[in-house]
Amino acid sequence: MKIKRKTIMKVASYIHQLNSQKVLHFSLIDPDKINDIDKLNSIAKKLYEAGTSAFLIGGTLGVSKDRLDEILDILGDYKIPRIIFPSNVNLISEKADAILFLSLLNSDDLYYVIGAQVVAAPIIKKLQIEPIPTGYLIVGYGGTAGHIGRARVIPFDNYDLAISYALAAEYMGMQFLYLEAGSGSPEPINPEMIRRIKKYSNIKIIAGGGIRNINTAEEIAKAGANIIVTGNIIEDDIGKAIKIIDTINKIRVD
């Protein structure tokens, strides 16, 4: 059954309400990596049944609007939000329930800080897609997103910089700070970085990049992340991804 837009609670309030009970898991589906639509259906069903709280759909390279729409249609059968994880202004689709309205805070290129956002905003308004104001901070490895976004990555253990960016994002009124180690990162976000940010700021934290096993996910959740994102492990080992979801869903937000 395709969910009509009006039946979905505002995505932000859905997230905040769920988050009052537990840490959330979001499943990143990278359209560039999906080459078998039937496989996507079976993966999406498993993730939904395991209790993932939302689908994030996006990728940096090789993602066309048509492909994005195709994936959004398939994921429309599940009663959880489909949130676009945009790498550029061409990936805004009226089929989505919401979009992470990202600003790449540590980019050297104004386009990724405010340029793309100014072009994207009127389109998002016209298409009535719910924007979720999110500061995007590329840490450590950075990956493709860090390269394309021309980020001056901050070291995994530079907590003072991370806290400063977190406070800046909070004071600019952003709802989330996405700590991004980069897709496929050999090292995930350091739980200590999350603990320090939670101690000094009130912004909610999304953490992603290189989270491939249960105890890493557990450590990051217990350190105070509000939302944990996994992408590659879903494609590489769906059974492990399901165990990660199950682990995260048992952890309360302090």
Ligand SMILES: CC(C)=CCC/C(C)=C/CC/C(C)=C/CC/C(C)=C/COP(=O)(O)OP(=O)(O)O
């Ligand atoms: C607000 C709008 C519409 C656009 C914002 C544009 C910005 C600021 C983008 C941030 C920089 C960027 C390139 C983000 C990409 C985030 C993303 C979709 C990562 C998913 O992982 P991949 O980077 O595709 O990983 P692979 O290397 O595995 O493909």
Ligand SMILES: O=P(O)(O)OC[C@@H](O)CO
């Ligand atoms: O694919 P992984 O390494 O899980 O990263 C998820 C997300 O943070 C990528 O932008």
Ligand SMILES: [Mg+2]
């Ligand atoms: Mg990609």
